[in-house]
Amino acid sequence: MGRAPCCSKVGLNRGPWTPEEDMLLTKHIEQHGEGNWRALPKAAGLLRCGKSCRLRWVNYLRPNVKRGNISEDEEDLIIMLHALLGNRWSLIAARMPGRTDNEIKNYWNTHLSKKLASRGLDPKTHKPLVAKSSPNSPTKKGDGDSNSPSCHSRGDDPQEAWETTMDLDTSSYSTGSCEESCDDRDRRTECQPPKVCARLHRKRKMPVLGDLAKEKSASPVLSAGKIGGGATESSSLSVGQEEEREQDLQNTTKFNYPSPSSVFNLYSPSPSPSNSHSASASNCDSPTTISKSNTASSSQDLGQAPPLVSTSQHTVDWNDHEQQFQLRSQVQMLEFIDDFLLRKDDVIVAGGDLFKEDCSGDQFWDSLGKIELPDCSSVCQSDLWDGLTEFASNSTTQVVPSSSSPLPVADGILPMIIASTSPSNSSSSSSSLAATQVNFLHDELLFC
DNA sequence: AACAAGGCCAACCGCCTCTGA
């Protein structure tokens, strides 16, 4: 706390960037790449703070940055992702190729929050504005407004966030009841907060997958606390909490997402001429080995999640609660795998026992030989499959569907084997098979 | 035409986590 600014402000330019500065920065990064922002200004001959350079590059100068003209589909996606993720603009931006967190944040604050308000929804909570007087609404001591569940300060206890979201009344999101689907035990469990394998957090404290999943599953309205906020695990709820949770689970399934097309089409990158593999891969009945395309992944260069695609063949009746629920699961699954791919280092840590090479990041993924995904017959799995396929198309990875998992497939568990075989062209000297099993047990994501 | 008010958005600020020494 109270740390000095990243650089002395004395003698540094501030305010809008000039074309000359832009040119210097772009030229320097083109020659030397990103990174070492503190040293960059001096090296590039800029009288700017390193952070300022980074921001200018990330938000404006970086290639492939789309500016303006946010479509209605993108608006829908932002709204949905905001409902899922809260004010985590960077996470939202990571799922919208070409868009920056700053732009999305600005767009939200200037357009979408008003749009939601005009629909009678609280932009922070996505709750109906008139529902405040509901007996179930959070009327904790003092002003409830400033303690809106979705805007608690960063670093709050996730458990508290979870408990807070319990109170949300999302019933008016529903166009109808879905109690039948909620009565289904398996489905209901999907809404429950996940347990997280502690092993994942051996190195990083960030309970990334778990908390994100917990928050996602807790409610369509997410707390806006930072991911790496605090304690990782506590699945022991009091009786009252259990009841509240049960209520929330039911409410959760009533949430209406934007139309599938608007959501999932946007997961895919803009139509690329040579992306035909995704369509074929979506057909799980005809397992196909996806060839390595080995195209440079610009999205990874940008630090974004590999864009996920979905099957355009899926026709989902938006008024069908059953399908809505599946879609919700899809979103969660996609989020899971998305985050899984994003947290490459975590995977290495989690699989440290298995992957013995002292390599990290891209090296690890370069060494991935193939991904096996058994039984991708359901909608959720096939979208998961598509995500993996898309990922594979941007890396030197083969994706091979397999109906014969070497691991037991229990009811409700979708095991995914991420097997690492060192390809011949890898710098890794290891040729041993390293495998990490990722079990999707409802909302539980376990690295075993 | 002039001014005020509000909107928009690039840039800044402060805090956080991660990482390596």
Next chain:
DNA sequence: CTCAGAGGCGGTTGGCCTTGT
């Protein structure tokens, strides 16, 4: 284990632009 640096994030600011009077 501690500490400091680096990078990253979300909230906020302030100047420019547009619209209304």
